[in-house]
Amino acid sequence: MTETLNERTLLPQHLEQLAEVRRFLETAPESSGVAVLRSAEGEVVALPAELVEGLRLVALALSEGKAVTVAPLHTTLTTQEAAELLGMSRPTLVKLLDTGEIPFTRPGRHRRVLLTDVLAFREYRRAERTAGLSELTRISEDLGLYDDDPAEPLRRHD
Template sequence: MTAELAERTVLPPQVPLDHLADAVRQPSGGRVELVSPAGERIVLPEEVVDVVRLVVLAMAAGQAVTIAPQHQTLTTQEAADLLGISRPTVVRLLDRGEIPYQQPGRHRRILLRDVLAYQERRRHDRRASLDRLVELSEDADLYEATDTPRRTR
């Protein structure tokens, strides 16, 4: 992988991005162009415009942004760090087939897109479970039953 395609995390600049964030929130209304230092105008594909919009909004909110190619492979430790779980848990997920992987030699390699897909499935499952829990609580009138705080000791 060349240096240009490597993962990179960028911190938000010290200058406020409010004006830029306001500009990217507006519908593009057609084509968006990039002007090169030489003055050449390049029309950006809508996918690139969407990425720029997300990056600007995140940075305007004070968040760092990490850009990584989707075909990038991760070690089990890198996948664990990304998911916020332990490496042995990632290995169990791989062994159960919840995340596909390749093992060209001794070490497992996981595609970043597969880790992100698993993360999105888990996020969706959590939301659905929480929605179901709220629904059950409302049906059982549990919200009203706990209006008055009780002493626990």
């Protein structure tokens, strides 16, 4: 059976079975060897680690009642595809490329970006935001801004 690789959204339908699969995938030790898939006819195939991780993430989301969209991505993206993945405009992405924040190639007239570079940039930005929020929280705590009694209304000083 050959299927065209298109985006597809999966909706949670069998919550009890999904919860069972989720528990199994979360409790199975990662070093327990090779995960396998067995057909009804008894044929067995080994599953690579990235597929097991994908199944774990899908089972987690579906068991929580969330929908999951599976979409194939090329390993080399256009600037528009990379911008959409990062949730920004194409001109903003092009500025990041031109300043060297994300590497790219230009095999012809158009820029191409490696998916791994886009994902690494996304993780870097997430870590940067998390560190910034932690620093803001620390400063607020140092200034005693969390010590205020919320039961007391703030008074304006005119």
